[in-house]
Amino acid sequence: MSDSPVTSQDPVPVLDRHSKENRWYYKEINDQVQPISRKLLEEYSHIPANEIDAHIYKMRDILWSHAPYPCVGEFKFLDLRLPKHPLYTQILTTLRKPSSPILDMGCCVASDLRSLAHNGIPSTQLFGTDIISSYLTTSYSVFKDTDTFHGTLVPANIFSPSLFSDEFAGWEGRFSIIHAGLFLHLFNWEQQLTVCEIIAKLLKEEEGAILVGEMVGCQGGGLRGGPANTDFWKKERRHWQYLHDEESFARLWGEVEGRTGTEGMWKVDSKFVVRRQEKGGDGSKSCAFFEGEGIGWFTFSVARVMGS
Numbered sequence: 001m002s003d004s005p006v007t008s009q010d011p012v013p014v015l016d017r018h019s020k021e022n023r024w025y026y027k028e029i030n031d032q033v034q035p036i037s038r039k040l041l042e043e044y045s046h047i048p049a050n051e052i053d054a055h056i057y058k059m060r061d062i063l064w065s066h067a068p069y070p071c072v073g074e075f076k077f078l079d080l081r082l083p084k085h086p087l088y089t090q091i092l093t094t095l096r097k098p099s100s101p102i103l104d105m106g107c108c109v110a111s112d113l114r115s116l117a118h119n120g121i122p123s124t125q126l127f128g129t130d131i132i133s134s135y136l137t138t139s140y141s142v143f144k145d146t147d148t149f150h151g152t153l154v155p156a157n158i159f160s161p162s163l164f165s166d167e168f169a170g171w172e173g174r175f176s177i178i179h180a181g182l183f184l185h186l187f188n189w190e191q192q193l194t195v196c197e198i199i200a201k202l203l204k205e206e207e208g209a210i211l212v213g214e215m216v217g218c219q220g221g222g223l224r225g226g227p228a229n230t231d232f233w234k235k236e237r238r239h240w241q242y243l244h245d246e247e248s249f250a251r252l253w254g255e256v257e258g259r260t261g262t263e264g265m266w267k268v269d270s271k272f273v274v275r276r277q278e279k280g281g282d283g284s285k286s287c288a289f290f291e292g293e294g295i296g297w298f299t300f301s302v303a304r305v306m307g308s
């Protein structure tokens with residue numbers, strides 16, 4: 001497998017990153033917001049149906065002014081990913097047990113945590129983290145739940161050298177579930193190894209502790225140029241992102257096992273579905289940021305196996 005770029009197509013914007021002319025700043029909401037997200041805003045945030053679009057446009061522009069991620073420009077920040085994950089029922093069952101918390105990594109406005117709260121999961125089980133602290137603070141305006149959401153939202157750069165002594169102090173071996181939605185694909189292979197090592201450290205040392213997630217994938221696995229890395233926002237330099245299919249993701253976790261001395265102690269399941277050109281990876285929505293031959297949607301889980 002080559003680690004060279006999978007395409008010569010260059011998705012790096014020529015425009016200023018905050019420009020509303022970027023392809024991934026959608027001018028119209030159209031059907032970009034899922035019905036279940038609208039329902040959450042209606043039932044959990046108590047926003048009248050006829051005011052929801054205006055609320056979303058307003059919040060999207062506030063978030064875009066903080067950091068113009070494609071997930072914000074494309075209205076994907078409201079997407080609920082966990083309900084579509086194949087292990088969602090198991091996730092809910094785990095979260096209903098005491099002291100079995102979830103950490104949503106790169107959670108943006110933590111929509112999935114709000115959906116879990118709405119489904120009766122106690123806030124003591126709900127943790128989120130993101131490098132853009134204003135995404136976390138603005139999330140209370142997005143969901144109008146300043147007084148009612150008591151989950152824990154912690155700003156942190158996942159690569160912070162002080163992660164376990166500062167931002168994530170006391171979090172080692174704490175989580176039953178870690179969710180990484182559209183997160184791993186921000187990084188190159190080496191960075192993903194680092195993130196997965198951190199995930200392994202955060203997960204409980206018990207059978208079934210699990211990483212679940214979704215990302216943009218690529219047939220054959222490979223690098224793609226993009227600006228979505230943290231460093232880009234500061235230095236605006238080019239960055240390569242690794243997109244997976246089943247084989248490359250298993251290979252990544254093979255390397256994680258080697259680095260963490262946990263050979264044979266992770267059960268990796270994943271599924272790559274190539275995207276039809278006119279539709280998004282989940283078959284429902286378009287995605288302007290990642291385009292091209294062999295691009296698709298990649299869903300995964302990695303569960304700890306303790307052995308006998």
Ligand SMILES: C[S@@+](CC[C@H](N)C(=O)[O-])C[C@H]1O[C@@H](n2cnc3c(N)ncnc32)[C@H](O)[C@@H]1O
Nearest residue numbers: 071106107108130131132156157158181182230
């Ligand atoms: C593509 S968005 C995905 C948001 C959400 N998880 C979802 O599924 O829609 C990626 C998120 O990762 C965050 N992020 C990027 N680099 C990060 C880093 N180094 N540490 C922590 N969060 C980071 C961004 O701020 C952004 O909210």
